[in-house]
Amino acid sequence: CFRDPLTGAQGPGGGLFFSQELRDLYLANNSDIDQTLAAAGADPGIQNRYATLQASGAQAFCGRAWLDTQETRYDLEIQDTLQVTDWARLVAGANLRHDRGESQAFLSGTGENVSRRLFANLAVKPVAPVTISLGGFWEHDDINGEHFSPRAGINWQVVRGHTLRASYARALRTPDIYEDQARINLPITDLNAPFAGNQQALLGWNPAYFFVTQQSPGMLKPERIRSRELGYYGRFFAGALGGFELDIRYFREELWDLVSGALNPFEFDPANDGEVEHRGTEAQLSWRPNARHLLRLTGAHVHTEANIATEQRFAARDSASALWHWRLGGGWSWSTAYYLARDYNDYPFERLDAQLGFRHRLHQTEVEWNFVVQHPLNKEPVVFVENQYQDDQRYWIGATVTF
Template structure:
């Protein structure tokens, strides 16, 4: 094409021709570039990042009309949003088990909200209002190197609005179909050397309408949140930032217990869950000079889930002999329990002797129904301390290093027979070398030692070729791990059922015969990831484009469902994800913005559960328009071809009018959501009566 020209130079000339003269000139111009932080903890331009990034800015968040973070993440290519129920969203990158999203790290201003005890993120219960979010940075790929085990497949970093940018009063209410009833109120103020934002918010809705049998579905949610964010300027080069957050609410849960024994109705009460979360963080930052900065951050948080309900089964469920039989042979014990009126015989004399005693108990009142209180409450506590230093060694060499200590504790009489704790040390580093104006070499590693999971060392290496400062090619290889959580590895699961009526053998409390123990020796899941990509900003078109090709392999996967019935966890599973992703953000004119995301994912897994939440094709399209005179609109399409074998397609239209009244701003908005498919959402029981939903909001700022 260009005889005698080196290959790299040919690519540069081709890009210059495609992008126009302005793009070619950018090569030698020191322009102000947008920066992201989440990828390596270093501030970098999107073209220089060793991986794929998606940034959801405040304008996009506001225009979407989304009420919670999972709905916002539909705008991220490759992100799979599913629902176990209306108040139980699951978010996975590329795919995983439908019921348990275990492999993604989620941060709020650097504080992890990933629960170590039960390996999950309670998306409905995150103690943060959408209105307090400034932007969301999503690193699409493994990032154990920067954030430790559990950042296996992606990192979602939610960054809140700075108190200095939140002065004044904001009031907002939202009402809509399906029981939508939200509110938000915030007050921001500043003083010499400091700023503050205080907000209160609430969210509630009724979830899905009917299950697959046409019955009312108990999955509503109600929650109230409190957030306080304060920033102090201690000196020209020092700041102190601290936050407090709290959330209280309830999530409905239907009664789902199925009695083991025949001829028992099994009627009981609903298993609603009360959730209380508390968190606090403190960060001291110091800039020694433009080339050297340091911060120290400490945080504490508690996740409290209270779940007590009344369940019914046969008196025989509390038989010590049946408990002993379960401990010796769970498979045989289950067959005996399910056929208690005529249990199968065993050739083992010990098992046969227990079988005979159980049969006698059944014949002498063991079939009588008894009810009691089941307590499945949990409390998880975390303390975290981190030190990070960023140093520019030369004009072309930057070094980031840090140390982290984390203490996790889980309290549950049901799941852990008391308390279980873990201590984790992390040492991490990232080196960036700009060899010349085009080439960037980056490497990083995380050493981690966990009391329960052992040690791991995860590396990442990347090469970026900057065609211009705003356009770059990348090649990335990284490794990552996910530690088995306390439940998977160390569960000690048994039920003490209290307040039995009628009393069993004169006892007020009883031990349910099924007992589950974790293996205690599970290894970490391991991932190897390869990525080729391109990121570019075409200044003459005001167009951002990112393209990614990926091939990821996970070995040692723990895929067994978490259930108290012969739960046998292992590292025997594998998965492979390959495909491509594209995202485009194009400001067509000063009034129009077009945003497109698309992902093709070819997923394979040895366990079918690990590929059910992987759509081959998924994506979104959004058109934001400012019509002038205070009118604006946003039209979004979301779709995927199969999540758990169900297609999902939806169109959202938001229309808003902003008014100026005596120095105040009022925005009135309506959001219409229309389902284009007629299928359940993720699982069979998630059904709406209507394929559309209307909500309206009013927001006042002064």
């Protein structure tokens, strides 16, 4: 039930929030919520609507605000690997994808986008210990038009089992259906009497919507990233102790034209104003004491600089994980993992996972089943304060079919 915006008490005046007159006043005040509510008491149209609501005889204005969304994606991809010569290999492919979103609340109907992609990567060995990779990703979609993303990398095997690498890439994230086509109208349903079936007379329109509305300008540019990486990979004691593998990388990522503003019904700022730079180091150590066991440790330290404070939230300054995977035999496997993150939007994150898997063949098909239990080790929210789980355990069941 909605409280009366003029008195703060429950009553039929709560219907003002869903009246045609308050919507008109909101638009006349350049979509400023505070200014709209401050001016409502002196607006003649609002006064007339308020008198109509008070005369309705209702004790309260109650209903259901239904925030509906349904998303569908069809994705088809084909990829081919061609060994051109002993020193050259080409991986190329094509992708076709159709996205569709349906939402009366957020799109006022239906939005669609069809995208087409071509990609290729050529790896050549001009000399035995050196591999050079040149790749490209072309895409075109109905919302964003045509774009191209390049990548180049080089790997140098200094000695057997020890490799240095460097890479450079540019890429982008194109705006999605909601960012490009948002037309927010929050409907009210299941109204109490006398409002049910009498919205036109009592609220000024039928169907009735919440007075706040938003609409995307549809002029957003793709978000862009430029990435550089230096890395080292080494294998130690191969055969003696099962072998250790160490992978370390230093990276620098520059992102710009980010859509960093809020995109919710009450605050809608779809502008390409965000800029972020990430600099950091990641490391991974793996050990296979035998064919059945895998132990893995990871760690990362990331320094983030951004021109908008909200962009600081999405990368933890320090993070780590530990994994033990055990092949039990007969197609069964067991793994447990520990995850830790510090300064993750000012919150610590700790979780322990356990997974039981079973893989088997069914004629020419391979089926893998997984049962996962996730147990948080603290009561802190995940990244955002509203992401607070009430239950300690979360359970997942998954199946993968390969044919």
